[in-house]
Amino acid sequence: MSTRGARILQDLTLPEGAHYCDTLSEDHIAQAATQVHALWGAQHGPASYLGHVHEQIHRSDGALHYAGVIDEHGALIASHKRYEVDLASPAGDVSAMGIGAVFTPETHRGQGLAPSMLAEAMRRAKTRDVKLAILFSEIDARFYERLGFRVLPAHTFHASVADLPEDPDVELTPCDDFSLMLKLYDASFPDGSWYRKRTAGSFRYWAWRHGARARFLMAHRGEVVGYLSVALRAHALWVEDAVRVNTTRAVLWAALAQLARKAQRDQVAGWLRPDDAGDPFVEQNRSLCVPMARGLGAANENLVHSLVKSGVYFSALDSF
Ligand SMILES: CC(C)(COP(=O)(O)OP(=O)(O)OC[C@H]1O[C@@H](n2cnc3c(N)ncnc32)[C@H](O)[C@@H]1OP(=O)(O)O)[C@@H](O)C(=O)NCCC(=O)NCCS
Numbered sequence: 001m002s003t004r005g006a007r008i009l010q011d012l013t014l015p016e017g018a019h020y021c022d023t024l025s026e027d028h029i030a031q032a033a034t035q036v037h038a039l040w041g042a043q044h045g046p047a048s049y050l051g052h053v054h055e056q057i058h059r060s061d062g063a064l065h066y067a068g069v070i071d072e073h074g075a076l077i078a079s080h081k082r083y084e085v086d087l088a089s090p091a092g093d094v095s096a097m098g099i100g101a102v103f104t105p106e107t108h109r110g111q112g113l114a115p116s117m118l119a120e121a122m123r124r125a126k127t128r129d130v131k132l133a134i135l136f137s138e139i140d141a142r143f144y145e146r147l148g149f150r151v152l153p154a155h156t157f158h159a160s161v162a163d164l165p166e167d168p169d170v171e172l173t174p175c176d177d178f179s180l181m182l183k184l185y186d187a188s189f190p191d192g193s194w195y196r197k198r199t200a201g202s203f204r205y206w207a208w209r210h211g212a213r214a215r216f217l218m219a220h221r222g223e224v225v226g227y228l229s230v231a232l233r234a235h236a237l238w239v240e241d242a243v244r245v246n247t248t249r250a251v252l253w254a255a256l257a258q259l260a261r262k263a264q265r266d267q268v269a270g271w272l273r274p275d276d277a278g279d280p281f282v283e284q285n286r287s288l289c290v291p292m293a294r295g296l297g298a299a300n301e302n303l304v305h306s307l308v309k310s311g312v313y314f315s316a317l318d319s320f
Helices: 002-010 028-039 046-060 113-127 176-187 200-209 251-262 298-310
Strands: 019-021 064-070 075-087 092-103 132-137 155-160 169-172 194-196 216-219 223-232 237-245 267-270 281-284 289-294
Touching: 002 113, 019 113, 028 046, 028 064, 028 075, 028 092, 046 064, 046 200, 064 113, 064 237, 075 113, 075 132, 075 298, 092 113, 113 132, 132 298, 176 200, 176 216, 176 223, 176 237, 194 298, 216 251, 223 251, 237 251, 251 267, 289 298
Parallel strands: 092 132, 237 267
Antiparallel strands: 019 064, 064 075, 075 092, 075 194, 132 289, 155 267, 155 281, 169 216, 216 223, 223 237
């Protein structure tokens, strides 16, 4: 796959007269917002969606850029979001380009525009010494596999609250202290793990971006041992981000069950880390929001092998 991907990447070129822009102007951002509004912004009116797009860019503190392809008449004919992302890896920090919101207007589909756009985005990222491209696919992953991306292992877990333990020594308190949660997050990964790096600011941004408002510090017998970020779905308490440090997974399960019972949900579900799941949790392969990665240049293909082999945990707050 990697050889074929690399070959395709080189061959993909934009249509004559069109050019790629890695940071769109206000006018082109407005065109992008209009084009994707029905698909990704329908809960907003068109004007308020453009406001929301601007707010995303502003709050990201330079991490989010809109990029796209502009034709010879100045019209935007394909677009994507481009994020600057750092990953921790066994060999040190790795800079990555996060790709989101890949879109070609219906009138221009089927001409290879999105693949050419992403090929150009990756060529440019490579010249900035970015080593990986990562994305979360909402469509058939083969579309991105043809561009040399590989699917990374990712699961969703669910369990009945009735099957989870109770523990009167677990205490949950609402928490908005991103610096403290960041310390717990960093401490929760064994040395040599792959994970997405955060700062207190990026943590706050992604919690806002995902509408994650319910965050709790988790204590056991008076000691802080982690935090939970959860959302309520129809029948389930949905785990967006769960971190435990120096405690057992039974404590985490009891904390989740406590929240679920309070919210009158009979299931706990979401993106738990594999180490935090296990019986009675049932594992399912994810069909949506599937993480994928591609090394930028042959020298970085080994990074993708390492990612696939050692596994990488992305919480719901890490997706884009
Ligand atoms: C997916 C999309 C970006 C492709 O853009 P494009 O410029 O038309 O790219 P291409 O010309 O290569 O597209 C044609 C290919 O895309 C494939 N494609 C389109 N929608 C797809 C989907 N939902 N799942 C998988 N493949 C898809 C088509 O099957 C076609 O493959 P083929 O060449 O083997 O026939 C475009 O269809 C689009 O904007 N869709 C809506 C937004 C979206 O879902 N984006 C992806 C978010 S992860």
